[in-house]
Amino acid sequence: MRTQMGESVLSRVVRIFEAFTPEEPALTVSEISRRTGLHVATTSRLVAELVSHEFLTRDEDRRVRIGMRVWELVTRASPTLSVRNAAMPFMEGVHDVVGHHVQLGVLDGGEVLFLERLSAPGAVINYTRIAGRLPLHASSSGLVLLAHGPADLRERALAGPLHRYTPNTPADPAQLRAILAEVRRQGYAYCPGYVHPEALGVAAPVRDDRGEVVAALAVIVPNNVGAQSVVPVVRTAARGVSRALGTPAPQDRQHHSGAVRDGGATP
Structure with a gap:
């Protein structure tokens, strides 16, 4: 599946994951948007979908982190x-x-x-x-x-x-x-x-x-x-x-x- 701009949804999801660093494991949606270059509305929608699948998770203060589901899948297949x-x-x-x-x-x-x-x-x-x-x-x-x-x-x-x-x-x-x-x-x-x-x-x-x-x-x-x-x-x-x-x-x-x-x- 590709967006109207020609970039696939998967590529955008990869950019979201790459926004996190060891030094900054928790980010706001606005920070993710800025780091990926994605529109904040697009970022918010993709983050919400990833959270629903437990690939991302939200803290009590609404900051976003990599979810345990990613660790589970990677460990299973690594x-x-x-x-x-x-x-x-x-x-x-x-x-x-x-x-x-x-x-x-x-x-x-x-x-x-x-x-x-x-x-x-x-x-x-x-x-x-x-x-x-x-x-x-x-x-x-x-x-x-x-x-x-x-x-x-x-x-x-x-x-x-x-x-x-x-x-x-x-x-x-x-x-x-x-x-x-x-x-x-x-x-x-x-x-x-x-x-x-x-x-x-x-x-x-x-x-x-x-x-x-x-x-x-x-x-x-x-x-x-x-x-x-x-x-x-x-x-x-x-x-x-x-x-x-x-x-x-x-x-x-x-x-x-x-x-x-x-x-x-x-x-």
Whole structure:
């Protein structure tokens, strides 16, 4: 169905959902109208329909929020649900040891999308949040996903722009390329002060049953000399999540690769 102006109703509904941000999860109809560029009468009508289907909800002060129905449907059908479910026990174990932030991120377009985060009172500053995003080049999770992602994704990231959050953020393409090679070589990303001077991120890859990197498990800890001690904790947990997802042992992956090269024959 399309409106008289040529834009589909669905496109207008998408614009309404995109008006909400983590910083501003509740908006008035007038604010939604202004952010979407839709006429206030059109916005009011669409919001009312979405509220009737429980995709949006209204507070007592008539401000509009995303409804629980959206969360229900997304959770029911999300392809990332199995990754999150497999990761949670390991994330809880890491959190008990580290006592700061533990998070799980996946690749979504040209950004890392965070599916889950565990934190604690008094933990070091952290800009990430559940359902939040960061550029791939700036975070430990993003660097892991970028390092193991498609070559064309890396080239697009290297082409920039590379936003610098702190003086330590890799914003030079040559520097970023070297960092990605190091992440692949050593098996983890180590990012002191990339997003905030006081915070350090460590992330390791999570692999699926085909051995493909599907997520990154990371911790955010204080940026000090003791941070190196969390590296084996993160790597061990990421391998545990990978095993829970059915990742074959290294020798099995090598055997499978050899079989493919030999046309699928098995010894």
